[in-house]
Amino acid sequence: MTRVKVVGASGYGGVGIIELLLRHPQAKIQALVAQESVGAPVSDLYPHLAGFCDMTIVAPDAPEALAPADVVFMSTPDGVTMREARAEIARGAQVVDCSGDFRFNTEADYADYASRTGKPTAHADPGLLPLTVYGAAELHRAQINPERKIVGNPGCFAISCILGLAPAAASGLVRLDSLICDCKSGISGAGKKLAAAHHYPNRYEMMNAYRLSGHQHVVEIERELTLVAGAPALVMFTAQVVPMCRGIMSCLYGDLVREADEADIVALYKEFYKDSPFVRVLPSASPAGGTMHVRGTNYANLVVSVDKRTRRLRIVSYIDNLMKGQCGSAIQCMNLLRGYPETMGLTQPGFYP
């Protein structure tokens, strides 16, 4: 049994992790920690949990928060985990961080990432950076293991792009300087924090691109694709928001460097992901293309197509931004950290409609 602490339990990421822990056969929630709503049962904030999890939210320095845990999920904004990870590790925990603090192994990469959101570029605990691994289980499965102290859970847009492009990059199928990621997210990706842009009347008939001058997720996409390709990848990235709650649809483009038809590429992708239970590789005619078919699940549905006229590959990558894009990946990492089967607690189909 794994004793789990969730920090940032009052946000969408926190509640998503709680939902998954409740149906995980080997997890036991030990503490729910947040800065706000301290003293309230989490089921007051999220009444659908009533009877399932009525634990009280405690402050970060409460005794319950400091009791030893095996795994600590940090569902916190950038800048928090870098200050707390060392103490958690010292108390014996493995840390799964959902912020950007531990997605990079070097100070330079972190600084590049942080600069894109206007945050301080100096990492508060650079000594820990060599200890972390990027939590894309499909690419780093072996390194997310019981010896690992920290995992940097991927960004939601990032994982949708990385899963979609990694096989093409690894196999030399596309020019590495030709990659474009045109990504659309539902609103839950922006979290629970109120914003005029996500006020219902301002959003219901509104789609728009944002942060056109540079989105922070491009750093981890390029790093991962470069790693898998063994050569520098250069990515153009466009972030967009559409009026729905859950789902990311990323259209990924790359110039083909050799003739290849759809069936070849589907085969190549299937081979690449043959040990990855949460990736479905699909031909362009598949009925499974669409965010609703992955909603509430940890799956990525990758639809392959080739535009012969322009000699370009197009992958359309569908995930649930709160599942494969955050909480599902986090649990998948926990399973690997604890030596459990990778799919434990994650195999259920969502609901429809």
Add this chain to the structure above:
Amino acid sequence: MTRVKVVGASGYGGVGIIELLLRHPQAKIQALVAQESVGAPVSDLYPHLAGFCDMTIVAPDAPEALAPADVVFMSTPDGVTMREARAEIARGAQVVDCSGDFRFNTEADYADYASRTGKPTAHADPGLLPLTVYGAAELHRAQINPERKIVGNPGCFAISCILGLAPAAASGLVRLDSLICDCKSGISGAGKKLAAAHHYPNRYEMMNAYRLSGHQHVVEIERELTLVAGAPALVMFTAQVVPMCRGIMSCLYGDLVREADEADIVALYKEFYKDSPFVRVLPSASPAGGTMHVRGTNYANLVVSVDKRTRRLRIVSYIDNLMKGQCGSAIQCMNLLRGYPETMGLTQPGFYP
């Protein structure tokens, strides 16, 4: 283990029952039957089921469809089950019918119900009517038992109203001729069948009342409230549709026959439902009032309030129309029919947001 056949497997009700059966520890799906999509894997119709349930849909007269089952779910339009139930029972099955065919024990009640949707008023197999019981487990738990051959699963609007008003009717708290049910449903309540009224552009900014001349659900509401009260109940009913997918919110009104404040009535309702695990009775200040807090679950959240100025009781009843309103109730009935704990396979919290 219970061998289950689902008839009408290609509709929303069918897929909802399949989703629940997949996580039920004692159920085994034996056949998926439908008139359309015969020969297709159900996961072609509902790609979120891929890897979870890829069974092929078979025609009603296929050999697989005729193999013995312990429980048969009929998620079919009115008029189908009345022609098939006798054969299913002869093959040894217990039948849970989600249509209106077996919600009534008399031909007259059935005729009254059928007349409201313009259907033939003669029941095709009246000899079976005495064998059925209305599947509101909260009211008829004891009669939904291993000896029972047929259960008439409640209508979605109906169960939201019955659960909300039964304690008041049973206790003589309200005038039985003063009852008003003002009910709003999400679109999934109308099912999978295409209709101009549910075409996205026609619906996204549209709410409306419909069938103002008389909705068929009023018959079962009055019958159940009359039963529980021991005196005739007369109900006015208004059906409305709002632009969302899952959820019913029913505002239920009745003239108080005696002084009573909210706390008294909350206590009375809690007592009434003390053995009903899927009913939550809530005071008016509860944060749990809202369809989203029951989405994807078998719960009914009942919010009690009293308008002292007009001496009226108001219950706001929230359910998920596809769960407590159909599939969840159906599984709850299966559990009782098979002697399992009532909550088996139904205890999970939904997801948020």
Add this chain to the structure above:
Amino acid sequence: MTRVKVVGASGYGGVGIIELLLRHPQAKIQALVAQESVGAPVSDLYPHLAGFCDMTIVAPDAPEALAPADVVFMSTPDGVTMREARAEIARGAQVVDCSGDFRFNTEADYADYASRTGKPTAHADPGLLPLTVYGAAELHRAQINPERKIVGNPGCFAISCILGLAPAAASGLVRLDSLICDCKSGISGAGKKLAAAHHYPNRYEMMNAYRLSGHQHVVEIERELTLVAGAPALVMFTAQVVPMCRGIMSCLYGDLVREADEADIVALYKEFYKDSPFVRVLPSASPAGGTMHVRGTNYANLVVSVDKRTRRLRIVSYIDNLMKGQCGSAIQCMNLLRGYPETMGLTQPGFYP
């Protein structure tokens, strides 16, 4: 030509009034006033106005704000107009107030209203109360005239109920103590102010009732129905929110005191509103029942039905909460205040879908 000042120009009510003024042949916007966004062109806040209205928002005490205007629209929260109306009148303006400050002619009625929202119950300028008239043009057309100094524009829920019940109350058709108003609104009714309840992910699959202990609009509904009936009306009111932007659907119930069928009541209602160009009286079978058919317009569509079984009248009243529910009514009042045809600038059909 009418010189117009809009106070509260940065909110949804303000922008709605601006949109209508831009197509009004006799109106000229003279100043846009707000507390926030001072110095910004209104088209920065509402970019759809770019090229149509790029005026700068000024502070309440700016010289432009103090220049003489013929009509001042106050689209401000409760408590503002009562402090500013006297000065506006002194400068020669007629005031159309969209808050609750001038919907009542007595201090007692105002106090009753204010108590329901937890506001101070003392009116800041009670001397002005006798000068105001309630801006339901359909009921008080003659009193909204060039001599009038203040108009209290109706609340959005209130006008939908008043229009729906006034003919029945006036004609003695229903018991005045039996009235129930079950009202649902789109989210724009809550205005521009951010709230967790209206954050897109919290709202998209959420409908709920709120303020169950008493909504302030009931005071003006009862007052108007009492006036038109000549006897005290007692109303139960339930406010609900549904996930859409624009629209109110109010189901209005009353016990019939005499036999009457739908056709009789349709005729009675048509006679009552024969001089009211913005009210459409419709039989229950009309295709025009639905919020989308009044969206963007100043119309109220009233659908009449009778439940013979329970001897009750049911009116379903549909309006656009930001038009007939606020801005359209306000312009209609301006037309009457200035002696223009009541429909000037208000006759256009909205758009579909």
Add this chain to the structure above:
Amino acid sequence: MTRVKVVGASGYGGVGIIELLLRHPQAKIQALVAQESVGAPVSDLYPHLAGFCDMTIVAPDAPEALAPADVVFMSTPDGVTMREARAEIARGAQVVDCSGDFRFNTEADYADYASRTGKPTAHADPGLLPLTVYGAAELHRAQINPERKIVGNPGCFAISCILGLAPAAASGLVRLDSLICDCKSGISGAGKKLAAAHHYPNRYEMMNAYRLSGHQHVVEIERELTLVAGAPALVMFTAQVVPMCRGIMSCLYGDLVREADEADIVALYKEFYKDSPFVRVLPSASPAGGTMHVRGTNYANLVVSVDKRTRRLRIVSYIDNLMKGQCGSAIQCMNLLRGYPETMGLTQPGFYP
């Protein structure tokens, strides 16, 4: 005054044209023609038109349909106008065709277009093809004149892409074989016809790409960009649908052939569109980026940005698919065909929210 006939009056395109004609000072609707709903007042189909346009829909061969008109709008599926245009012209009308029948001047181009939707590739009246002009007023203003007999109104996706890329193509700013159009549309773009993909419950949380093997709009995009560039343009196109009603957001990418920063390109675009009143060129920091800011209007908002890292231009083009994408463009063409000011009847700001 222009006498107007609308063919296909019962669809979304038809009703949109009617709405615009009702506020056009020089247009008079003479006949509404459709295959279905013949004999019904158009306000029965679209109740928001009640009192504004209650004309009866007539069959194509009704006497009213054959009376002379000055302009005929064909809002019909592909294949209809090619059979009817000759007769309309013979009766003296100028034809604005909203289908693909007259977007091309050669049989070969038409065949290429038609092949992508599986339609017959032979044009039924090729003799008329030389007479038509593509109705992108911003590019062919001079040719859409009182002598013109036919205009092929642009496809909705197409016009969003053409307006977004034409200045870059014309100025040699981008490599003409590097163009990618990643386009997302609201559901109204698919019209009034029922489809499972647009049934509300199937769509509310669903975004997806479709027709990945080739969308017909790419033909007209390439043709127009080739014309304006004077050299062959090659375009990759991805069509996507998102859960909202009105709006297209097209992300347009091209490799820069020379250094250029955002301000330069904004200036270049503004110069290109200096005589085009419906195009707004905006820097990347503009608040006007978003579909809601053009909803209900004939505007295209073009947001310019440059990705220096990858040396690529990105234009995000926002239109209302039913306005600039169809009905607004059609009226704009009518104005030019009749010698009216281009903006007549089209200058109003939409509504918010």
